[in-house]
Amino acid sequence: MSTGQEVLVRVENVEKTFRRGSEEVHVLSGMNLDVPSGEFLALMGPSGSGKTTLLNLIGGLDRTTTGSVKIGSERLDQMSDRQLAAWRARHVGFVFQFYNLMPALNAERNVELPLLLTHLSRAQRKRHVQTALEVVGLSHRAKHYPRTLSGGEQQRVGIARAIVTDPTLLLCDEPTGDLDRKSGDEILSLLQALNQDQGKTIVMVTHDPHASNRATRTVYLEKGQLSAEKPE
Amino acid sequence: MNWISQIVAVAIFNLRTIPNRKGSAITTVVGIAGVVAVFVGVLSIAEGFRAAMTVSGSDDVVIVLRSGADSEMNSGLSREETRLIADVPGVARNAEGALLSSELFVMVNLPKRSTGTDANVPLRGVGKEAASVRHNIQIVSGRMFELGRNEVIAGAGAARSFAGLDVGNKLRVGQNEWEVVGVFTGGGGSAESEVWTDAAVLQPAYNRGDTFQSVYAKLTSPDSFVQFRDALAANPQLKVKALLQKEYLAEQSKALTSFIETVGVGITALMALGALFGALNTMYSAVAARTREIATLRAIGFGASPIVFSVLLESVALAIVGGVAGAAGAYFALDGFQTSTINFQTFSQIAFAFTVTPQLLAKAILWAAAIGMLGGLFPAIRAARLPISTALRET
Numbered sequence: 367m368s369t370g371q372e373v374l375v376r377v378e379n380v381e382k383t384f385r386r387g388s389e390e391v392h393v394l395s396g397m398n399l400d401v402p403s404g405e406f407l408a409l410m411g412p413s414g415s416g417k418t419t420l421l422n423l424i425g426g427l428d429r430t431t432t433g434s435v436k437i438g439s440e441r442l443d444q445m446s447d448r449q450l451a452a453w454r455a456r457h458v459g460f461v462f463q464f465y466n467l468m469p470a471l472n473a474e475r476n477v478e479l480p481l482l483l484t485h486l487s488r489a490q491r492k493r494h495v496q497t498a499l500e501v502v503g504l505s506h507r508a509k510h511y512p513r514t515l516s517g518g519e520q521q522r523v524g525i526a527r528a529i530v531t532d533p534t535l536l537l538c539d540e541p542t543g544d545l546d547r548k549s550g551d552e553i554l555s556l557l558q559a560l561n562q563d564q565g566k567t568i569v570m571v572t573h574d575p576h577a578s579n580r581a582t583r584t585v586y587l588e589k590g591q592l593s594a595e596k597p598e
Numbered sequence: 599m600n601w602i603s604q605i606v607a608v609a610i611f612n613l614r615t616i617p618n619r620k621g622s623a624i625t626t627v628v629g630i631a632g633v634v635a636v637f638v639g640v641l642s643i644a645e646g647f648r649a650a651m652t653v654s655g656s657d658d659v660v661i662v663l664r665s666g667a668d669s670e671m672n673s674g675l676s677r678e679e680t681r682l683i684a685d686v687p688g689v690a691r692n693a694e695g696a697l698l699s700s701e702l703f704v705m706v707n708l709p710k711r712s713t714g715t716d717a718n719v720p721l722r723g724v725g726k727e728a729a730s731v732r733h734n735i736q737i738v739s740g741r742m743f744e745l746g747r748n749e750v751i752a753g754a755g756a757a758r759s760f761a762g763l764d765v766g767n768k769l770r771v772g773q774n775e776w777e778v779v780g781v782f783t784g785g786g787g788s789a790e791s792e793v794w795t796d797a798a799v800l801q802p803a804y805n806r807g808d809t810f811q812s813v814y815a816k817l818t819s820p821d822s823f824v825q826f827r828d829a830l831a832a833n834p835q836l837k838v839k840a841l842l843q844k845e846y847l848a849e850q851s852k853a854l855t856s857f858i859e860t861v862g863v864g865i866t867a868l869m870a871l872g873a874l875f876g877a878l879n880t881m882y883s884a885v886a887a888r889t890r891e892i893a894t895l896r897a898i899g900f901g902a903s904p905i906v907f908s909v910l911l912e913s914v915a916l917a918i919v920g921g922v923a924g925a926a927g928a929y930f931a932l933d934g935f936q937t938s939t940i941n942f943q944t945f946s947q948i949a950f951a952f953t954v955t956p957q958l959l960a961k962a963i964l965w966a967a968a969i970g971m972l973g974g975l976f977p978a979i980r981a982a983r984l985p986i987s988t989a990l991r992e993t
Contacts, residue, residue: 422987427897448901455899462990466894470614482607483899527898 374535374567375401375424380433382419382590393419394590397433403534406561406568408578411587417571418539420587424569425458425537426450437535455483459528461557463540465520467512467527474499474508477526484531498526502556518549525556529566536560538570542577554580604900608908612884613915619887622880627920629873630969634924634962636869639932640862641961642952644855647939648848650755650788650950656733657820658690659843662813662830667839669850670703670811675838677808682836683815688826690816692730697816699725702797704804706771708760719756720792721771723800723810731816732843733785740765740780745796748803751780753790755950758936763793774803786951788847814843854939870969873920877973881913885981892981893989902982909978910971917970921963928962929954 382394393416401407401424409417422428423435426442435442437457445453459480460466467476474495481491499505502522512520521541528536538557542550558580560566570581578584586593616623662683667673675683677700683689684696691697703722710717726745729735743749752763762769762778769776776795784790801808817823827840841849885892892905933954 418991419987425897427990428985428987451896451899451901453899454897460894460897462894464890466890466990468611468891468894469618470611475611479607479895480898482603 371402371404373400374403374405374438375399375569376434376436377420377424378434378436380420380423380435381431382416382423382428383431392590394423397590397592399585399592401567401569403567404561404565406558406580406582407570408581408584409569409571409587410573410575410578410584413573415587416590417587421537421539421569421571424535425460426454452483455480456531457534459525459531459533459536461521461524461528461536461538461541463543465512465517465524465544467520467523469512472509472511473504473515473523473526476512476523477530479527480531494530495526498530499523501529501560502526516549517545518552521545521549521553522556525553525560529560529564534567536566536568538568540571540573542572542574547576550574550577601901601904604904605907605911608895608900608904609911612888612908612912615884615888616912616916619880619884622883623916626873626876626880626916626973627923629876630917630920630966631924631927633866633869633873633969634921634966635928635931637862637866637965638925638928638954638958638962639952640865641859641958642928642932642954643937643939644858644862645955645958646950646953647858648851648855649953650786650791650851656843658817658822659731659733660815660817660823660826660840661843661846662815662838662840663811665837665839670701673811675700675810675813677810679836679838680810680813682833683813683830683838686826686829686833688817688822688829690818694727697727697731699728699731699814700797700810700812701725701728701814702800702806702809702811703792704800706769706793708756708762708769711759711761714761717760719760721750721800722792722794723797724794725797728794728814729782731814732789734787735782735784735789737780737782740778743779743795746799747796748774748776748799749779750776750793750795751782752778753792753794754781754783755790755936756793757781759791772803788850791950866965870965873969874973877913877917877969878976880916881909881974881977882980884912885909885977888981889984889989890991893984893986896984896986897990906978906982909981910974913974913977914967914970917966917973918963921966924966925954925959925962929959 377397377399380394380397384391384393397420409420411417419428423430430443440453442450477495477498478491481494486494496505499508502525504519504522504526507515507519515523541557542553545553554577557568557570561568572578663670663673664675680700684698689696689698701722701724703720705718706721707716708719709715737751738754743751750769757763765778765781767778769778797810817826823842830836830838830840895905932952935952937950
């Protein structure tokens with residue numbers, strides 16, 4: 367289903383093949399997907415269906431074997447590694463299942479990391495970090511190290527890090543996969559608010575139907591193919 | 599933010615994670631400290647030996663030997679020749695005449711204090727101007743020998759290393775008995791490893807007739823050397839060659855210092871190879887332990903080169919810590935340690951102190967940094983080449 371808005375993510379005829387020894391594994395084949403700007407899209411499917419691979423292609427973390435991935439007006443499949451890194455820094459925020467925080471840095475330093483790739487001054491970076499931590503409701507835990515935070519809090523720091531540069535696109539890989547139901551709900555509410563109040567386009571990989579219910583649209587992957595309906 | 603700031607940012611939290619990997623980090627630091635300590639230790643022997651041989655060398659003191667002689671050992675000069683040398687222009691003079699000492703030396707066997715075994719000690723017969731010609735000769739105990747008597751003065755290094763050279767002792771060497779009447783220093787130079795007596799007494803004691811082996815002369819100024827050398831060459835009655843004392847002593851120490859340096863660098867290179875593998879192991883495990891962190895940074899947008907440089911920086915930092923520890927350990931344990939060895943160019947024992955110079959310390963720390971750099975290079979490249987999408991899933 368399309369929202370009728372401008373398409374932000376366009377995946378066209380994408381094939382993705384991995385080599386496992388002498389064997390070729392087709393993870394995605396003939397994949398087409400449009401994600402309009404401002405959509406909260408849930409990608410569901412069984413393990414090995416290619417959800418994370420698709421998310422990585424959209425985030426410029428991996429390259430297509432054939433086909434194209436276009437974000438806005440930019441073709442990711444035509445960028446060099448260096449260009450991709452710079453593009454990711456400007457346009458994408460990643461939220462990971464296991465938070466992927468740097469254990470040696472406290473919450474605010476973790477959130478500041480993407481800002482180190484900008485030309486902002488230290489004072490500007492501090493302001494941005496405060497704002498991001500306020501958005502996720504963790505300003506009071508700014509000086510805490512990841513090991514002293516609960517899973518839900520760590521994931522909120524992860525989300526603050528993802529939104530601190532105000533990216534167009536948020537890519538979430540099982541953001542509630544490592545959390546209990548209550549913390550998971552809080553994270554989903556936060557993502558929903560970011561989508562509805564701040565207009566962030568979100569693509570979320572999940573196994574959890576409860577999580578996908580919060581999205582504006584859900585698509586299913588089965589053996590590298592997309593369908594709008596949940597496969598039987 | 600610029601590239602350097604990215605490196606600094608990544609390096610800072612790399613360094614902060616070192617306590618989480620302290621086992622392998624300490625192994626690397628200790629390994630490199632060992633390499634540096636051996637490097638500094640062995641080369642401080644060469645430095646000390648070179649210093650002992652050359653420190654007393656001066657720009658305005660010349661040594662004259664028979665043409666073709668490599669050292670005083672195989673040189674020979676008649677009294678007539680020494681007189682002719684004294685008249686050559688360029689030689690400094692005082693009220694009593696030319697500042698010049700005609701000398702000969704023989705090897706005597708004395709027991710080492712440390713082992714009790716005999717070793718060769720040069721017994722040098724000198725002229726009355728010997729101390730005036732050389733720099734820094736000072737009697738520190740007893741008195742100067744009297745001319746014409748069987749008296750000797752011992753260099754401080756020789757007195758320290760060999761038994762029987764205390765003031766008041768009598769030495770039986772050959773058919774004669776010699777009384778030790780004083781101990782002298784020579785600015786830490788090779789003269790301190792010798793025993794001196796009157797040349798006129800030494801000549802008959804060793805059946806040397808009226809011959810010498812060398813002439814030490816003080817020049818009016820360092821600039822007079824060319825004039826002095828050319829005047830000697832122009833005199834058809836003389837078949838001699840003149841060398842600045844400094845150059846002569848450097849030449850005499852060359853073979854042994856080169857040998858020690860070669861052995862030192864060889865041993866260090868072998869140990870460095872071991873330390874290099876230690877550093878490689880540490881940095882590979884550091885990269886492996888942080889695979890997901892590195893992938894996360896790459897996902898966020900950090901480039902590959904800041905990752906490479908930050909890993910290298912960490913490796914070099916560990917190596918420098920090891921280098922400084924090893925250099926400091928070697929300095930405090932060895933600098934000034936007194937010993938003696940045989941100079942196989944002159945077959946005589948030279949007393950010297952291990953000398954750890956600032957240049958040696960700097961060189962050692964550079965070695966350490968190089969080991970760190972090499973040890974970090976491949977792990978750094980590996981870190982930068984990690985496929986982000988798979989590395990993000992590492993636990």
